[in-house]
Amino acid sequence: MVTEPSDGFANGASSWLAGTVEISGGYLAYHRTGGSGPALVLSHGLTDNGLCWSRVATSLADGFDIVMLDARGHGESSRMLAGEMHDPGRDIAEAIAALGLKAPIVMGHSVGARATAAYASANPGGALKVILEDPPLLPIADRSETAVRQAKFRQQVAKFQALSDAEITAMGKNVSPDWHDYEFRAWTLGKRQVDPESMPGYAITWQESLAGIAAPTLLIYAESERGGLVSQQVAAEAMRINPNIRAVQIPGAGHNIRRENFHGFIAAVREFLSEDQATLAIEGTTHDGS
Numbered sequence: 001m002v003t004e005p006s007d008g009f010a011n012g013a014s015s016w017l018a019g020t021v022e023i024s025g026g027y028l029a030y031h032r033t034g035g036s037g038p039a040l041v042l043s044h045g046l047t048d049n050g051l052c053w054s055r056v057a058t059s060l061a062d063g064f065d066i067v068m069l070d071a072r073g074h075g076e077s078s079r080m081l082a083g084e085m086h087d088p089g090r091d092i093a094e095a096i097a098a099l100g101l102k103a104p105i106v107m108g109h110s111v112g113a114r115a116t117a118a119y120a121s122a123n124p125g126g127a128l129k130v131i132l133e134d135p136p137l138l139p140i141a142d143r144s145e146t147a148v149r150q151a152k153f154r155q156q157v158a159k160f161q162a163l164s165d166a167e168i169t170a171m172g173k174n175v176s177p178d179w180h181d182y183e184f185r186a187w188t189l190g191k192r193q194v195d196p197e198s199m200p201g202y203a204i205t206w207q208e209s210l211a212g213i214a215a216p217t218l219l220i221y222a223e224s225e226r227g228g229l230v231s232q233q234v235a236a237e238a239m240r241i242n243p244n245i246r247a248v249q250i251p252g253a254g255h256n257i258r259r260e261n262f263h264g265f266i267a268a269v270r271e272f273l274s275e276d277q278a279t280l281a282i283e284g285t286t287h288d289g290s
Contacts, residue, residue: 013054021098025086026078028095029070033061038128039101040064043092045110047157047194049075051186056258059266064105064273069095071112073198074190080197088200089118093126105273107131110229110255111200114209121212130217131269134255136229137206137238146201153199160191168192179259211241218272219247220257220265227254 017032031050040060042053050068057066070077072091080086092115096104106127108116113135120127141149160168168188172179210217221235222228230238235247248268253260 013051013058016057020076021095023072023078023091023094023098026072028072028078028091029076030095030099031057031068033057033064033066035061035065037062037064039067039104041067041069041092041096041101041104041106043069043088043106043108043112043116044071044074044190045112046153046199047074047160047190048109048112049186049190049193051075052183052190054186055180055182055262056266056269060269060273067095067099067101067104070193071115071198073195075193080195084197085201087118088112088115089122092116092119093123096126103128105129105131107133107269108135109133109258110136114200114202114206117206117209117213118204120215120217121209124212124214127213127215129273130213130215131220131272132217133220133257133265134222134229135206135219137210137234138229140202140205150197150199154196157191157194157196160194165189165192176256176259179256180262183259207237207241210238210245213242213244215244216272216275217242217245218268219245220268221247221249222253222255222257222260223249223251226252226260228257229255 017034018030020027020029042050042056044050044052050070053068057068060066069092071088072078072086073080092106103126106116106120113132116130117132117135120130165188168191169184172184172187219230219235219238221230224231232249239245239247250257250261250264250268253264258265
């Protein structure tokens with residue numbers, strides 16, 4: 001059975017914990033469901049915030065202690081300096097350490113999935129399981145291409161932030177009419193909060209990043225013709241590179257898989273997390289109690 005929110009943020013989220021943790025050169029904000037279940041750390045995509053995981057968190061909160069991070073330059077976390085380079089995987093590692101978590105389950109969407117993979121790869125034994133929702137498994141852009149992408153991103157952010165909240169929401173509903181209404185409050189807030197300098201760059205290839213993951217990993221991908229970034233060929237390559245990775249395609253969805261086929265997404269996640277549940281209960285519950 002999938003638990004659904006009945007009234008936006010009013011159901012469940014009002015009781016979630018909120019706070020910040022220090023990281024190198026700044027801090028990350030987070031929301032946390034609490035509870036005695038295994039820790040599950042969620043990392044969002046570009047221009048989103050941690051609360052964009054609220055529907056997933058509401059569905060899984062009965063079995064997991066869920067931590068929804070605001071990435072650097074997003075939500076209520078530290079702002080960015082022009083030209084500043086940072087390591088999103090290291091940010092996740094430092095947040096996990098500051099929260100007193102030991103080998104949590106980690107899940108990310110889009111650039112948050114790349115950051116999640118980077119964390120798991122750089123910290124063997126630091127993740128019990130890994131879930132990647134349609135990460136951008138793309139070639140590293142050269143300096144000129146990166147500059148063009150960053151300029152376009154700044155323009156996109158400026159466009160969003162010149163609009164009212166109602167206009168941002170209306171734009172989202174026009175582009176994504178099949179999303180649940182519950183998605184749009186956090187999605188709209190994320191567009192208001194995002195820093196125009198927060199588009200990440202990558203120093204290593206996605207192949208190198210995924211190859212280093214030692215934990216069981218689920219790569220969730222969608223339909224390329226609907227906007228999914230991971231093709232069947234790329235999913236197959238990921239599994240060839242690392243036998244710890246399995247891939248599942250969710251039909252009827254594009255890049256925002258959980259928003260476009262929530263029930264298919266959450267079923268795949270639940271099935272993956274239910275495996276070896278006894279091990280999860282023993283090994284994944286170390287928290288600081290805050």
